[in-house]
Amino acid sequence: xxxxxxxxxxxxxxxxxxxxxxxxxxxxxxxxxxxxxxxxxxxxxxxxxxxxxxxxxxxxxxxxxxxxxxxxxxxxxxxxxxxxxxxxxxxxxxxxxxxxxxxxxxxxxxxxxxxxxxxxxxxxxxxxxxxxxxxx
Amino acid sequence: xxxxxxxxxxxxxxxxxxxxxxxxxxxxxxxxxxxxxxxxxxxxxxxxxxxxxxxxxxxxxxxxxxxxxxxxxxxxxxxxxxxxxxxxxxxxxxxxxxxxxxxxxxxxxxxxxxxxxxxxxxxxxxxxxxxxxxxxxxxxxxxxxxxxxxxxxxxxxxxxxxxxxxxxxxxxxxxxxxxxxxxxxxxxxxxxxxxxxxxxxxxxxxxxxxxxxxxxxxxxxxxxxxxxxxxxxxxxxxxxxxxxxxxxxxxxxxxxxxxxxxxxxxxxxxxxxxxxxxxxxxxxxxxxxxxxxxxxxxxxxxxxxxxxxxxxxxxxxxxxxxxxxxxxxxxxxxxxxxxxxxxxxxxxxxxxxxxxxxxxxxxxxxxxxxxxxxxxxxxxxxxxxxxxxxxxxxxxxxxxxxxxxxxxxxxxxxxxxxxxxxxxxxxxxxxxxxxxxxxxxxxxxxxxxxxxxxxxxxxxxxxxxxxxxxxxxxxxxxxxxxxxxxxxxxxxx
Numbered sequence: 113x114x115x116x117x118x119x120x121x122x123x124x125x126x127x128x129x130x131x132x133x134x135x136x137x138x139x140x141x142x143x144x145x146x147x148x149x150x151x152x153x154x155x156x157x158x159x160x161x162x163x164x165x166x167x168x169x170x171x172x173x174x175x176x177x178x179x180x181x182x183x184x185x186x187x188x189x190x191x192x193x194x195x196x197x198x199x200x201x202x203x204x205x206x207x208x209x210x211x212x213x214x215x216x217x218x219x220x221x222x223x224x225x226x227x228x229x230x231x232x233x234x235x236x237x238x239x240x241x242x243x244x245x246x247x248x
Numbered sequence: 249x250x251x252x253x254x255x256x257x258x259x260x261x262x263x264x265x266x267x268x269x270x271x272x273x274x275x276x277x278x279x280x281x282x283x284x285x286x287x288x289x290x291x292x293x294x295x296x297x298x299x300x301x302x303x304x305x306x307x308x309x310x311x312x313x314x315x316x317x318x319x320x321x322x323x324x325x326x327x328x329x330x331x332x333x334x335x336x337x338x339x340x341x342x343x344x345x346x347x348x349x350x351x352x353x354x355x356x357x358x359x360x361x362x363x364x365x366x367x368x369x370x371x372x373x374x375x376x377x378x379x380x381x382x383x384x385x386x387x388x389x390x391x392x393x394x395x396x397x398x399x400x401x402x403x404x405x406x407x408x409x410x411x412x413x414x415x416x417x418x419x420x421x422x423x424x425x426x427x428x429x430x431x432x433x434x435x436x437x438x439x440x441x442x443x444x445x446x447x448x449x450x451x452x453x454x455x456x457x458x459x460x461x462x463x464x465x466x467x468x469x470x471x472x473x474x475x476x477x478x479x480x481x482x483x484x485x486x487x488x489x490x491x492x493x494x495x496x497x498x499x500x501x502x503x504x505x506x507x508x509x510x511x512x513x514x515x516x517x518x519x520x521x522x523x524x525x526x527x528x529x530x531x532x533x534x535x536x537x538x539x540x541x542x543x544x545x546x547x548x549x550x551x552x553x554x555x556x557x558x559x560x561x562x563x564x565x566x567x568x569x570x571x572x573x574x575x576x577x578x579x580x581x582x583x584x585x586x587x588x589x590x591x592x593x594x595x596x597x598x599x600x601x602x603x604x605x606x607x608x609x610x611x612x613x614x615x616x617x618x619x620x621x622x623x624x625x626x627x628x629x630x631x632x633x634x635x636x637x638x639x640x641x642x643x644x645x646x647x648x649x650x651x652x653x654x655x656x657x658x659x660x661x662x663x664x665x666x667x668x669x670x671x672x673x674x675x676x677x678x679x680x681x682x683x684x685x686x687x688x689x690x691x692x693x694x695x696x697x698x699x700x701x702x703x704x705x706x707x708x709x710x711x712x713x714x715x716x717x718x719x720x721x722x723x724x725x726x727x728x729x730x731x732x733x734x735x736x737x738x739x740x741x
Binding site: 219226 | 320323327330331333334335337338339342446449450456458461462464467468469471476504507508510511514515518521522525526528529533650721724725728729730
């Protein structure tokens with residue numbers, strides 16, 4: 113893989129005196145290949161990148177499913193508590209049964225906590241991935 | 249006095265919306281401005297704008313009406329609408345932003361490399377959008393009739409004219425500012441009266457019997473597990489399939505900002521639903537006489553004059569009507585923007601001029617339907633659209649993002665099966681009514697089995713087909729890689 117750090121390698125002259133610097137970081141696999149080149153496009157991906165992306169995708173998927181399942185469990189728990197405890201129907205705040213108040217207001221704080229938690233975990237995941245792909 | 253104030257509030261909202269739209273027009277110069285606001289909208293503005301177009305007549309007027317009519321079961325609707333964004337956040341927001349597509353049909357076309365799949369998606373987007381706009385126009389008719397005794401067609405036509413005109417004039421960029429303004433107006437229009445109501449009610453000796461006003465069988469204890477689960481799954485997944493929800497993420501600068509935008513949306517709509525649910529609880533205490541179908545949806549408009557008599561009550565009524573108008577305008581204009589994007593890209597050449605014509609067409613069709621039909625319960629009408637979107641588009645969008653073996657044939661089969669089964673079930677439910685017991689419930693809340701059927705069909709047909717598009721790895725890599733690692737300039741799309 114070749115990494116060009118100038119606009120077009122050594123052909124263009126900067127300031128009319130010296131060729132722009134070009135740094136080769138590894139063997140150019142595309143030129144060394146003997147079989148026909150695969151279909152390429154603006155977003156062509158190498159095998160290594162595909163592997164990285166697959167692992168990132170899996171990690172993203174696992175994180176999303178873990179968050180969704182745990183949120184679902186919390187949702188079911190609150191639902192069972194508010195619908196299965198007659199005590200909460202008898203208990204009132206301002207004339208409104210607590211079971212109704214939980215139903216009206218109780219689920220939104222859970223969503224906010226899960227949303228922030230997921231987004232922070234996701235950022236951490238992508239930062240780790242970026243460091244792996246582009247080690248400084 | 250009250251009618252004059254209400255009409256003044258309506259005129260003020262329309263004028264301010266038009267001014268912001270015209271201001272947006274001055275800075276909307278390119279095609280990218282029109283379709284995705286040049287992908288430069290910051291999370292706070294974008295979250296306000298998304299919330300502005302998401303919170304419709306369904307929850308502004310319909311939620312309190314349904315709480316009054318059927319009890320705490322109504323709270324599942326806003327819970328499902330808000331939790332739907334959690335699903336969007338975890339499964340859709342960042343990948344869709346990174347897809348770089350302008351519309352859902354664009355995304356499906358790029359992912360599956362199939363013109364037929366694209367055309368079918370466009371047709372479903374149009375159906376979902378039009379079905380969603382109709383209750384907004386019905387809500388406008390209802391609200392204006394109640395507060396100012398204006399004929400029903402005036403309300404629907406006014407909203408349609410303002411929406412069609414402002415979208416055609418300014419496109420996405422101007423609509424973003426309009427939506428952000430409309431959200432804060434809607435929120436204030438419910439939160440301020442809710443605070444007044446709670447203060448008023450807490451200051452008087454309670455004359456109510458809680459067992460009558462909040463009977464246990466209409467509360468959480470009377471929960472139907474099948475109907476609740478099916479409805480929640482439909483609402484959660486429906487959010488993923490709504491055209492005006494997804495198009496918003498294309499306006500975020502990066503995938504990561506698309507996620508933070510979604511977190512902001514969850515916070516903002518939660519605050520709104522808390523205010524709206526409070527109005528519902530107050531309605532059960534203060535206006536039990538309005539608990540009849542067709543009238544219950546007007547309770548939020550009638551509470552201020554009942555609980556806070558005098559000029560303050562008149563002002564609160566004017567504020568609520570301004571908020572209601574903001575709800576109709578916000579959702580309708582968001583929908584018209586996304587429908588116009590899809591229509592102009594598919595039927596024309598995606599130019600600014602075609603976008604404007606598409607905006608006019610996409611407003612006139614639902615207006616004709618709204619004028620020809622009678623309003624039903626607003627929150628349930630909107631809920632039905634969610635279930636249809638969840639059955640037809642959501643499985644294919646989710647599989648397209650997360651499953652590399654999805655093929656065009658699988659997606660087409662899934663969309664047809666999901667849309668067909670859901671439509672047939674809802675029509676059958678209307679014909680049979682609610683008297684048939686369990687079958688009625690299964691047909692009225694079909695989400696759980698229509699979504700499963702659509703997903704299974706897509707998976708089975710894709711596996712049997714096996715013709716995965718050659719670009720699958722490339723597209724998935726783009727969807728799931730953080731911008732920096734792709735070497736992409738974040739705002740360039």
